[in-house]
Amino acid sequence: MSDKVRVCIVGSGNWGSAIAKIVGVNAKRLDTFEDRVTMYVYEEMIDGKKLTEIINTTHENVKYLPGHKLPENIIAVPDVVDAAKDADILIFVVPHQFIRGLGTQLLGKIKPTAVGLSLIKGFDVAEGGGMELISHLITKHLKIPCSVLMGANLAGEVAEEKFCETTIGCRDMKIAKTLRDLFQSPNFRVVVVDDVDAVEICGALKNIVACGAGFVDGMGLGDNTKAAVIRLGLMEMIKFVDVFYPGSKLSTFFESCGVADLITTCYGAFFGSCAMSSNVLILFSQHTGGRNRKVSEAFVKTGKTIKQLEDEMLNGQKLQGPITAEEVNFMLKSKGMEDKFPLFTAIHRICTGQVKPQGFLDCLRNHPEHMQTFS
């Protein structure tokens, strides 16, 4: 790369907007980068005004990250090609179901020397029952190398500048420093590793496990049960990487993208507050944390479908866990391997109404992890 590095953020949802706060500040602060950072915004009308115009005048994404100012050098652009065509670094951060469509629009329209960085947690279903990593899909379609950034990073907390860590899985260590510098801040600490596929798979699979954690909360089971879900989920994540992407390192699962992301997504903060009314103490409590956990808890408590709850609870934000479970199941089924990943399989069946949430306990009880044999 020569001259100043130009950056484009492809996506402006909850995470895209939170990361724009950090990237915007760093691009302005560091001489290496061009100040102006473009952000592709999927255009929509909010109270009769275009979201891009609102962002460019008020510097707030009032729909997906209300209450937080974006740096003024973040420029919202409604056309993805206009936003991306001059960029040296393309940060992909859209819900994974939209990446194929955007890739098609960008084909042949970006700099051939550009590099990609995917913050997208999910998979793509390949023809014939296989699955493709989103970073591989970006490389295949756009002919650019693509690294990944995944971690225990609830967007709201990152936007509030609460301390956290993240993991960059970098394909080419020559650009590791540039990528690290673009994201690192006092409260967003970056560790770069070279085990790229495992980093990405951790980010995608933890969303399935988060649904399991939500079921446990919905059924009123305790923290011990949830810890079992997290542990069995982690074991299936490790096995998944071992079987389908052999050669990865166990240490990657101990980075922010692994165990730490599982914990933050499956727990989330529990906020309590109280008030006095007619001498009666009223307690209010609210679970925040990950959307997958939250919606899955409501799924058990209300009996509504995941789609209904996504529409009702998330104001346009998108769930990744249930569709990732479906994509993983599609592949496991086609390979006759559903029983090797019983937790992922049960979560998919519960999300799609094939099995009642109460059936999840049977899955935990009968998990192969408990079927030791002794000679």
Ligand SMILES: NC(=O)c1ccc[n+]([C@@H]2O[C@H](COP(=O)([O-])OP(=O)(O)OC[C@H]3O[C@@H](n4cnc5c(N)ncnc54)[C@H](O)[C@@H]3O)[C@@H](O)[C@H]2O)c1
């Ligand atoms: N939100 C988080 O806390 C968080 C943290 C880390 C990683 N992630 C991951 O980042 C990715 C993006 O998540 P997010 O939270 O920024 O998004 P989000 O859930 O807020 O999704 C909404 C976004 O999708 C856009 N959109 C809607 N329809 C579209 C279409 N047809 N084409 C293109 N875009 C469309 C909306 O305009 C909006 O920008 C996901 O893979 C997610 O798992 C999210």
Ligand SMILES: O=P(O)(O)OC[C@H](O)CO
């Ligand atoms: O809100 P979720 O469940 O999509 O999770 C958000 C992030 O992935 C947490 O790291």
